[in-house]
Amino acid sequence: MSDPLSPTHPSLHERHQAVLPDWLALYYEQPLEITHGEGRHVWDVDGRRYLDFFGGILTTMTAHALPEVTKAVSEQAGRIIHSSTLYLNRPMVELAERIAVLSGIPDARVFFTTSGTEANDAALLLATTYRRSNQILAMRNSYHGRSFSTVGITGNRAWSPTSLSPLQTLYVHGGVRGSGPFAELSDADYIAACVEDLRDMLGQTARGVAALIAEPIQGVGGFTAPPDGLYAAFREVLQEHGILWISDEVQTGWGRTGDHFWGWQAHGQHGAPDMLTFAKGIGNGMSIGGVVARAEVMNCLDANSISTFGGSPITMAAGNANLAYLLEHDLQGNARRVGGLLTERLRAAAAGLDVVREVRGRGLMIGVELTDARAASRVLETAREGGLLIGKGGLDGAVLRIAPPLSLSVAEAEEGAAVLEAALKQAQTELGGRP
Structure with a gap:
């Protein structure tokens, strides 16, 4: 040796x-x-x-080694670290109750995962099952994770190692304000042009699209964003076709943007998305992700499902303490x-x-x-x-x-x-x- x-x-x-x-x-x-x-x-x-x-x-x-979070983790670890979703879990229910209210989604249900990738993967499963379609709209320059399904809807070549996918993905204009064919337009004209492009796509190339997934501010893409109001305008078109809107809040959630608690709110406080996904900041370093969805969407799965590590007592204790600190301060x-x-x-x-x-x-x-x-x-x-x-x-x-x-x-x-x-x-x- x-x-x-x-x-x-x-x-x-x-x-x-x-x-x-x-x-x-x-x-x-x-x-x-x-x-x-x-x-x-x-x-x-x-x-x-x-x-x-x-x-x-x-x-x-919130902060490295935040005492409130480390104390909550230590105390929970001293009781029980793991049980799975097959058993009632008080910290998970408590955090889900808080997130459901904060989400702005009516009659919300919350499913916990261990990462943003897994959260987006679950949202895609729900959307394609609910709509009986494998067609997804995604934004150019987007990033939604590293799993097989999320790589398939990533619009950034640097983070998409394969073109193989179980999904048919159609990429929409609008995620990057400063480049592309509409870059020189005013904000109002930019939104109008992107909406018209979306209408044209849905009218000519798509049948029964399941959902649009979009980051309100593109994270890996370089913190780019459309003008405020674009996704609200998109939502009106989507609703005409029954298409779901998934807001990927993995990087924009929990008040990071300052003006709003969720990134989608910059596009209008009324008309919440059908689903939002979250991760990263809520755990302050602990592995927490999740999906919030309207009950009819969340409950559309007709097969058994569990999560071995999603919503574990120790990560939920951290999330509860972290969220409380965020709001109180x-x-x-x-x-x-x-x-x-x-x-x-x-x-x-x-x-x-x-x-x-x-x-x-x-x-x-x-x-x-x-x-x-x-x-x-x-x-x-x-x-x-x-x-x-x-x-x-x-x-x-x-x-x-x-x-x-x-x-x-x-x-x-x-x-x-x-x-x-x-x-x-x-x-x-x-x-x-x-x-």
Whole structure:
């Protein structure tokens, strides 16, 4: 057996490469091992502290090591960790009651899963069963998960490794305001053109479509969004055909956008979607996902079904504690206030930099689109050197994704913006733009 302290002993990165898939992506030229976190900060294996502006892909919603959540998890673990959905589960019922009310969906039913991928997969099962159709409308540049069915409706080539699918997917205009054939139109004309395109598609190429699934703000796609009101206009057309609307709130839910609790609400408070899916932030790091649907849709399955790990007592305890903290401390309001300040600070920092195409976003969900993926990778590395963790996305990987915990303070927002400004200026200089 080799000595783990020997210089020839493989690094954790080398061990990762030896036993995990090549397509399991890692950030950074020298991948980072995070050992612990607190508040809005995390520490690596060498003891270096970072301000976390990505929250484990928008998952650490309130704060790292939030005492209320860790206490709830510890206390529940001391009682029972697992039972499955074959037994009554008080924490699951309590969280479902809260989410059903908050969803805005009338006569709502809630089914818990362990991830956003699984939540969207379940929503597709419900929609296709309810409508007796395998046709799905999805948005261009979209991302809905990594399962066989969700990859089949993903409109972003970078995250869709196969064209094989049990579903027939038709891609709709509207998810990306700044590109495509309607980009130069006013917001009102843009919505009208997208609606007309939808009507034309349904009239010519589709028969008995099951559902439209859409992210109110596209996450992996680079935090892009249509004008407010597009999905409400779509909904009117969908209802004429009996087509369901699924709002994918995996990244936009729980008040992250600041202005609204759910992303769909930016398109009109009246007329909730038929289904919404959620995950990530509600568990604050615990594996929780789920679907909310009208009872007639949720109850359309005529075969047995259970969830072994969905709605487990320990994850539900975390979700209840996390949601209570979010509401009691008005983190949606904090996302609106601090996110607005951070967005304006980043726009000011980007002014005059050729390397930056656009700063966009809502609340604490901010995208900084750069000229290309090379620039984004350079800024990602430089920001890390400055003690700041951010993400990236977009069709070609050219968008910096900024989504810190919703408890971010004004001082922390300014600290992160200063690091990011320096990284952008360095990329500008290195890549040949004017300083």
